Structure formats: C-alpha cells, structure tokens
Amino acid sequence: MTSHRSVLAVMAFTLLTSPSVHAEEPQALVQSTTADLNGDGKPEAISVKGYENNGDFDFVLTVGVSVHRMKVGSEVLGLSLLDLDSSDKFKEVAVHSGMTDTDNIAIVFRYDDRNLKPLGTVPALTEVKGNGIILSDSWRGFWNGRDKYVVDPKTQKLTLVPQEFYYVGQEATVRESFPITQTRSDKKPVAQLAVGSRIQVVAAARVPGSPHTAFAYLVKSSTGLMGWTTPEVLSAKTDGLPWAG
Structure with missing residues (x-):
C-alpha cells in the first residue's frame, strides 16, 4: 500500500512542473x-x-x-x-x-x-467554458486559490468540489532559519532551512478543525527536501512572498 508520504512526493513533483495560477481579466460589468x-x-x-x-x-x-x-x-x-x-x-x-x-x-x-x-x-x-464547471480564484494572503464548482443535479445548486491540497507555486528567500516538518500536525523536522536559501511554497492544505481560511504550507527547500510550515512562520521568516489583503 502506498504511504501518505509517497503520495505527497508524487503530488509535489507534479505540482512543480505545473504553471502558476493566474486570475483571468475581469469581465466588463453592466447595470x-x-x-x-x-x-x-x-x-x-x-x-x-x-x-x-x-x-x-x-x-x-x-x-x-x-x-x-x-x-x-x-x-x-x-x-x-x-x-x-x-x-x-x-x-x-x-x-x-x-x-x-x-x-x-x-x-x-x-x-x-x-x-x-x-x-x-x-x-x-475566473473560467466558465460551458461544460457545467466554474473555476473560481480567490486571494489567500499571498496566492490565488483555485476552486471548482459544479451544479448538483439533485439540488440544482452550485456545489464546491473538495480538494485536499491547493497549488501555490510561490518562491521566497529565507530571512531567518526555521525547520520544515514531516507532517502538518507534528514538529518533527525534515530540514532546517538556511538563511539566504531559496524555497518554493508548493501547496496548501486546510488545517482540520480550524477556520476556513487557515492553511498549512508544503515547502520545497533549496536542497530538494519537502516539509510543512505555517503562514505565521512564512510571514515572519521569509522575504519575497506577495502578501496582500
């Protein structure tokens, strides 16, 4: 049986080869x-x-x-x-x-x-192509999170299609050394990130039992190791992420 950690590794490789998410130009609105x-x-x-x-x-x-x-x-x-x-x-x-x-x-x-x-x-x-799907971007602090909505055939209501992970794809520089951990819920370090090194914030995952806007972040180090950190750590100890909102 494939381990959860192996699944994350495959997912991270796939995400690293994917393009960044960019919102499309807004439609012209009328009254x-x-x-x-x-x-x-x-x-x-x-x-x-x-x-x-x-x-x-x-x-x-x-x-x-x-x-x-x-x-x-x-x-x-x-x-x-x-x-x-x-x-x-x-x-x-x-x-x-x-x-x-x-x-x-x-x-x-x-x-x-x-x-x-x-x-x-x-x-x-963000994207509506007539296939019954709405792709919708929303700002999540320093990245655009993309969600998929479809119309439920029974209720005839727009329904969110759940995702365990969201692609982030933002890069930053480590200003103050910090560890990345093996899982979202423990403190066991995978690596201690070196000051001045470049990292990529690959993906985000919602924190169970926390507010809808709370995420943990999967980070790729400059040495190719993967581990988790928090938005508070990224904000305090890195430079280059486009924080806004």
Whole structure:
C-alpha cells in the first residue's frame, strides 16, 4: 500500500512542473442588458440595482417581470452573463459584489419559466467554458486559490468540489532559519532551512478543525527536501512572498 508520504512526493513533483495560477481579466460589468436567458427565443430585459443603508448592502435583480432581492456583504458592482452549460437552453446571469480581492463574490442566477432561481455564490467567475464547471480564484494572503464548482443535479445548486491540497507555486528567500516538518500536525523536522536559501511554497492544505481560511504550507527547500510550515512562520521568516489583503 502506498504511504501518505509517497503520495505527497508524487503530488509535489507534479505540482512543480505545473504553471502558476493566474486570475483571468475581469469581465466588463453592466447595470442592464438584454438576452434570451430561458431559450424561448425572446430576449428578456435584465437589470440590477444596488442599495446601501447605514453600511448594509442589498440589490434587486430584475429579469422580465421576475424580481429577486438579496442582501450582500459589500457594494454591488453590476452584472454579467454566462453560459454555464452549453448543452442546455439556458444562459445564466451573475451579480457581482465586493471592491477587493478578498470580498469579491459572484451570485449566479438561472431564469426558468419566468422565475429567477439563485444557483449559488462563488468568489469569482475566473473560467466558465460551458461544460457545467466554474473555476473560481480567490486571494489567500499571498496566492490565488483555485476552486471548482459544479451544479448538483439533485439540488440544482452550485456545489464546491473538495480538494485536499491547493497549488501555490510561490518562491521566497529565507530571512531567518526555521525547520520544515514531516507532517502538518507534528514538529518533527525534515530540514532546517538556511538563511539566504531559496524555497518554493508548493501547496496548501486546510488545517482540520480550524477556520476556513487557515492553511498549512508544503515547502520545497533549496536542497530538494519537502516539509510543512505555517503562514505565521512564512510571514515572519521569509522575504519575497506577495502578501496582500
């Protein structure tokens, strides 16, 4: 039976040969447009109106005679159209909210038989190619994490496809020596990283039982050894990572 450590080694080799994740150029957003969303051959008038009341935000999305009102966490920027699944007759509309990399969201709706149905929320519409999949990037401190969403056939809701590991692919220089460990949960060192050496942060893994944004990081040393560390250590003891947000 292949050990977990061997699986990590194979995964790391594969990731090291992969290109870095880069977000695509954002779509041009509009406040209103027309399009045939339900495939009946007749274009619908589509518009979104955002409201702010003492720091609270919501919006009204109107498609034809159907109206949907929803609260959001930040300012509404506009809407865009997408074709989530080119094999069906529908096209979808997304309402975009958020002014920064960390609070961007897109709320996706389907217009079906004169009704607006929210399919769910994703951080961004990074890639939509009509194959039923949304690839969505979100900023994770110093890297873009890419998630995959699909529409669940039973619930007709956008569902996150879980990943045990996320590709990071960022490089840094060690400013202060620190160890990388054998696993995410222990302190047994694989190597002590030398001051001035170059490292690559290969992958991230969520920390079980911790907040959704908590990650441990798999690091490749300049000598080719692999081990784990924390974001706190990377922030305090390395230079060159593009921390922001």
